[in-house]
Amino acid sequence: MSNTIVVTGAAGFIGSHLCGLLLEKGSSVIGIDNFITGSKSNLEELEANKNFSFVGADICNLGKIDADVSQIYNLASPASPIDYQQLPLETLDAGSAGVKNMLELAREKNAVFLQASTSEIYGDPLEHPQRESYFGNVNPIGERSCYNEAKRFAEALVMAYNRKHKMQTRIARIFNTHGPRMRANDGRVIPNFITQALAGKPITVYGKGEQTRSFCYVSDLIAGLYALINSSYSFPVNIGNPTEVTILQLAEKIKSLTDSNSEIVFKPLPKDDPIRRKPDISLARKELRWEPKVDWEEGLKKTIEWFKGNC
Ligand SMILES: NC(=O)c1ccc[n+]([C@@H]2O[C@H](COP(=O)([O-])OP(=O)(O)OC[C@H]3O[C@@H](n4cnc5c(N)ncnc54)[C@H](O)[C@@H]3O)[C@@H](O)[C@H]2O)c1
Structure with a gap:
């Protein structure tokens, strides 16, 4: 089986760390990004590795990928409130047409597909801490809706591909994450x-x-994404730090x-x-044997x- 993995959003904060982890684990990585909120400097370390290649493209309009691909992590989307409020249409496109394109690529390659979802799908939650079974409390026309609703639609799309095409899919509901390579002015x-x-x-x-918020250090988060894509669990899983x-x-x-x-x-x-905001991570503990290791002060x-x- 191919050991080539596609990561979209590779020039972003989480995507660049994830590419680093996958290269360390011995995979070949194809990073995809259109730099709408990411940065070329986040790719510098990765590009020094011969197993990393990069495609500068929008996931809504992606050309052919020739390689055999075993897994796709779809992280491409504006993610900070300042970014997605300045880029509402691009955010809605990435969460709809972009996710669909990447699901089609996964289908063509018979690859496992992981969608980076978010705790924002719970909105202003009426249930606390948030479990995956909670449907959320989201304002569908509010200023954050271009992001929240795009991510909710993306989850629906992933589940539809899973059910209709019997694909191997994963949904990570990521809670607030921090670490090196965040932008100083991204509003988080x-x-x-x-x-x-x-x-x-x-x-x-x-x-x-x-x-309140709960903050996960980025090394824990990418370990959670890695554990999830390599599990066989296809429903959404919260990945975050419950402190x-x-x-x-x-x-x-x-x-x-x-x-x-x-x-x-x-x-x-x-x-x-x-x-x-606080994730209930019992499901991740049970299904993935994953939990964060870095405490909040150390992170x-x-x-x-x-x-x-x-x-
Ligand atoms: N950072 C967090 O705390 C957090 C929390 C929840 C969910 N997430 C999700 O994780 C993912 C990564 O977030 P991040 O914090 O690294 O954000 P980021 O802005 O640093 O990275 C996103 C990357 O995606 C790229 N991108 C955006 N739209 C694209 C498109 N149409 N085609 C190709 N590339 C595109 C950007 O240029 C950027 O490099 C996002 O999907 C985000 O919604 C992040």
């Missing part, structure tokens, strides 16, 4: 707080900072880990900002170190 809370703290600028907390912290706790922790004098300031809550220290050299 950890890069925001770290760059503000390192620059001695005010750390901006939305609302009272009582909303739940308030946004105010996060701001205080980053302030202390960076020895910053920044003041913590409070701004109005954005629309449709979820109040609570934050690594991300802070990276931002010190890169912002």
Whole structure:
């Protein structure tokens, strides 16, 4: 069987780390990206490896891939709130036409297909912590809907291909992840707080900072994706770190880990900002024998170190 794996979104934050892991495991990797939110610098280390090749293309409009392919990880999509609110149509295209194209490629190659879904499909959840059986509470026309609904549609598409064409498919519901190669200005809370703290600028907390999130370090996340695609489980699986912290706790922790004098300031809550987020990862523990290993303080220290050299 071929040991060639396709990763879309390879020039992005998670995709570039995942390509690195797959190369380490001895696979050949074909990365695909159109650089809409990714960056060429994320590919530098990968391109030094002879088993990595790159196709600069939009997944909505992909040319022929000649190689035999055994697995496809489909990560291509704008992902941060700033990105997808600036690119709503591209986000909807990636989650619909793009996912369909990649499913067709998987069908043609008889490859296992993994879709990067998101905790955003739960919306502002009324069930806590979120289990995979929860259907979510999503505003279908809100400012985040181009992303949430595209990802929900993508899950429906994957399940339709699974049922109709008896394909091997996987759905990873990824919760907030952080680590090296996040962009300082991508609007996500950890890069925001770290760059503000390192620059001695005010750390901006939305609302009272009582909303919660759970943050997974990127090495744990990609280990979870790897375990999932290599399992035989075809329904959605939460991949994230269940340690739940308030946004105010996060701001205080980053302030202390960076020895910053920044003041913590409070701004109005954005629309449709979820109040609570925490994955129930019992299913991943049971089906994948996976759970995160990096605790939240250790992970934050690594991300802070990276931002010190890169912002
Ligand atoms: N980072 C997180 O916390 C998180 C949480 C939940 C889900 N996810 C999902 O994981 C995936 C990767 O997220 P990320 O944080 O690495 O984001 P990212 O923006 O760093 O990476 C996404 C990559 O996809 C590429 N891309 C976007 N649309 C494309 C298209 N049509 N064709 C080809 N390439 C395209 C971008 O250029 C970028 O390199 C996304 O699907 C995202 O929805 C991420």
